[in-house]
Amino acid sequence: MYLTNGIVIGIIYAISALGVTLIVGIMKVVNFAHGELYVFAGYFSYYMSVSLGLSPLVAMPLSVFLVFLIGLLMEKALIRPTYGDDMYSLIVTFILSIVLQNLALLIFGPYPNKPPNLIFGATNLFGLFYYGNQRLLSFFISLAILLFIFYLIKMTWFGKSIRAVSQDREMASRIGIDHYRINMLSFGLGAALAAAAGVILSPIFPVTPSGSAAISLTAFVVVVLGGMGSLKGCLVGGLILGIIENLGAAYISTMYRGIFGFILLILVLVFRPWGLYGQKT
Amino acid sequence: MLDVKEIEIFRGEAQILWRVSLTIQEGEIVTLLGANGAGKTTFLESVLGVHHPRSGEIYFRGRNISGINPFDIARIGISSVPEGRRLFKDMTVYENLEMGAYPKRARSSLLESLTWVFSLFPVLEVRKKQIAGTLSGGEQQMLAIGRALMSKPQLLLIDELSLGLSPKITKEIYETIQKLNKEGVTILVIEQNAALALRYSNRGYVLETGRITLQGSSTELLNDEHIRKAYLGM
Numbered sequence A: 001m002y003l004t005n006g007i008v009i010g011i012i013y014a015i016s017a018l019g020v021t022l023i024v025g026i027m028k029v030v031n032f033a034h035g036e037l038y039v040f041a042g043y044f045s046y047y048m049s050v051s052l053g054l055s056p057l058v059a060m061p062l063s064v065f066l067v068f069l070i071g072l073l074m075e076k077a078l079i080r081p082t083y084g085d086d087m088y089s090l091i092v093t094f095i096l097s098i099v100l101q102n103l104a105l106l107i108f109g110p111y112p113n114k115p116p117n118l119i120f121g122a123t124n125l126f127g128l129f130y131y132g133n134q135r136l137l138s139f140f141i142s143l144a145i146l147l148f149i150f151y152l153i154k155m156t157w158f159g160k161s162i163r164a165v166s167q168d169r170e171m172a173s174r175i176g177i178d179h180y181r182i183n184m185l186s187f188g189l190g191a192a193l194a195a196a197a198g199v200i201l202s203p204i205f206p207v208t209p210s211g212s213a214a215i216s217l218t219a220f221v222v223v224v225l226g227g228m229g230s231l232k233g234c235l236v237g238g239l240i241l242g243i244i245e246n247l248g249a250a251y252i253s254t255m256y257r258g259i260f261g262f263i264l265l266i267l268v269l270v271f272r273p274w275g276l277y278g279q280k281t
Numbered sequence B: 001m002l003d004v005k006e007i008e009i010f011r012g013e014a015q016i017l018w019r020v021s022l023t024i025q026e027g028e029i030v031t032l033l034g035a036n037g038a039g040k041t042t043f044l045e046s047v048l049g050v051h052h053p054r055s056g057e058i059y060f061r062g063r064n065i066s067g068i069n070p071f072d073i074a075r076i077g078i079s080s081v082p083e084g085r086r087l088f089k090d091m092t093v094y095e096n097l098e099m100g101a102y103p104k105r106a107r108s109s110l111l112e113s114l115t116w117v118f119s120l121f122p123v124l125e126v127r128k129k130q131i132a133g134t135l136s137g138g139e140q141q142m143l144a145i146g147r148a149l150m151s152k153p154q155l156l157l158i159d160e161l162s163l164g165l166s167p168k169i170t171k172e173i174y175e176t177i178q179k180l181n182k183e184g185v186t187i188l189v190i191e192q193n194a195a196l197a198l199r200y201s202n203r204g205y206v207l208e209t210g211r212i213t214l215q216g217s218s219t220e221l222l223n224d225e226h227i228r229k230a231y232l233g234m
């Protein structure tokens, strides 16, 4: 049961981390505002379904799309002028995360909110225990998103041009790839992945504006664990972190749930600083 | 076909090219010679739109292309083989070739171009599933040329064609270049090996510390006193 929980949460961590790793891999930009985008998506989906009365099935993709647009806008207005200066882009996304966090506090208030469940009840898994249907559904939605992203990156022109740009930006432009457009779309996609994790996880763990830092951190831990820029690393890293957190919380103490991730992170940094699937440089 | 008129190029604050002019007629193979650091790569990258001239213009088929982005230049039929190949090393041979056909007008004839490239360089077909970074130097150069051809260019710019290659492979590649040219691709070659390049080209230019100091037909240049001393070591 704890293992199942770990796998379900781990997959969602993987989605969130994919959002970070995509942007790091392609643009060499670390998006500190990642957690805030997650929180915004959680609140969007809450207000759309609770205040506007939309079905969560509509509210969820709509919130993700809205955050995707915000991501495009952020890249165009704020990140693009910083290209070529990694330090400056770090500062910009860091400031952005603070501004967005306060904005969320201002607009949504400090109280945790929880969008309605998509589905109720529980299912007996493997004849062993009952598991919440909401969590099961979240798992399958996340899996579908993950497969879609892998397909996108491996098989489509867009995905291949993303890989080309991340390997050699100038050469990519010399074969006809509009790398400005690729940057904008991949930043949007990164934001959308943060949002996807947000709308999927918020019915399980309610969102608060102050929770965003922890979300960014979790995503960064997974990225470092798996190896910068590696998609497979995100999946494996997410699963490992999800499982360790849940087993740790169950058998040692819930108080220290967050600590296990950090212990793992430190171990990885000491023994394999390029991550599980990253490349030594 | 290509008409470069008195371009001045800066990289950062440093001026690299001074009033450089160069023309290429349709169907020619033209060589650009010059010592290390003369500005040959900078010149090629300027035609590709990587550096923009501070003054002067570049015309391609009558259209002023100075100031245009590299990705737009790739789309109008100018393609390049960069110094050091610059393959997408983590991708397969096949994917590298596929990426060469990225411009929209090239995508519809991707399979046709692939057959063409495989007929020019059969070894690429054998290695098509291999990761590009694991190819030998000669194979990498063939792949870099193949990738450039996948966009069906009218003008092909090649930087340091023979650098790091064995004489045998170099000769093979030059034969292929000549074949390509007969099939209608106009070519500019940058080369350290002056004797070889001039043997395969119609005309040549000499670039010395950012200025064109000499130009003429390949036979003229091969017999030129200064060239014989400085570039042919005679």
Ligand SMILES: Nc1ncnc2c1ncn2[C@@H]1O[C@H](COP(=O)(O)OP(=O)(O)O)[C@@H](O)[C@H]1O
Pocket (backbone or CB within 6 Å): B011, B012, B014, B016, B034, B035, B036, B037, B038, B039, B040, B041, B042, B043
């Ligand atoms: N990134 C750069 N920034 C500034 N100057 C450069 C850069 N790269 C090369 N240069 C300078 O430009 C000049 C021409 O270089 P390059 O075009 O590479 O010459 P070549 O290809 O003929 O060897 C050299 O003096 C070199 O030092």
Ligand SMILES: [Mg+2]
Pocket (backbone or CB within 6 Å): B040, B041, B042, B083, B159, B160
């Ligand atoms: Mg050079």
